Amino acid sequence: MWIYTKQLEYPVNIVNPNPRMAKMLLAQYGGPDSELAAGLRYLTQRFTMPDDRCRATLNDIGTEELAHWEMLGTMIYQCLRGASYAELDEAGMAGYYTMHDHGVFPADPNGVPFTTAYIACTGDPIADLVEDLAADGTTA
Numbered sequence: 001m002w003i004y005t006k007q008l009e010y011p012v013n014i015v016n017p018n019p020r021m022a023k024m025l026l027a028q029y030g031g032p033d034s035e036l037a038a039g040l041r042y043l044t045q046r047f048t049m050p051d052d053r054c055r056a057t058l059n060d061i062g063t064e065e066l067a068h069w070e071m072l073g074t075m076i077y078q079c080l081r082g083a084s085y086a087e088l089d090e091a092g093m094a095g096y097y098t099m100h101d102h103g104v105f106p107a108d109p110n111g112v113p114f115t116t117a118y119i120a121c122t123g124d125p126i127a128d129l130v131e132d133l134a135a136d137g138t139t140a
Contacts, residue, residue: 008071014078019091022079023109029072030106030114033135037118039065041135044121045128054125073104080104 028034042062049055080088080102088097095111106114120131 008074009067010071012071012074012078014075017081017083017087018079019083019088019093022076022083023091023093023096025072025076025079026107026109029069029076029104031108031112032118034106034108034114034118035065035069035072036106036114038132038135039063039069040116040119041121041132044119045125045132048121048123048128049125076104077102 030036039062042058042065046055046058046062049058083102085094085097088094096105096107099105099111108114120128120135122128122131
């Protein structure tokens with residue numbers, strides 16, 4: 001179904017460890033208004049849209065959000081790569097390190113893991129689209 005090209009559309013090349021930045025990026029990686037939540041929200045809500053154009057639009061937007069999620073994961077990985085425990089601890093990531101080492105795990109900056117409770121799907125196209133607008137309005 002997909003052809004995967006092993007390069008990002010917009011290359012990410014962070015060469016120096018930066019755990020503080022990694023921690024901030026986690027908000028967009030695994031938080032309630034993260035790219036993951038947005039992608040899953042659109043891909044879930046598309047089924048109850050009233051016509052093919054709406055379904056196709058939500059499918060395309062959801063897929064794009066997952067591409068953003070991949071770029072964020074790459075940035076987080078590169079920010080953590082080579083970071084010492086002392087640097088991670090100083091950045092407030094000792095707990096994250098204890099659970100995930102230098103791995104990239106969908107959680108918010110406080111270590112709260114991603115949950116499907118972040119995905120709204122009411123079955124009402126208007127309510128779902130309004131919720132999508134509200135959630136996208138809170139992302140940076």
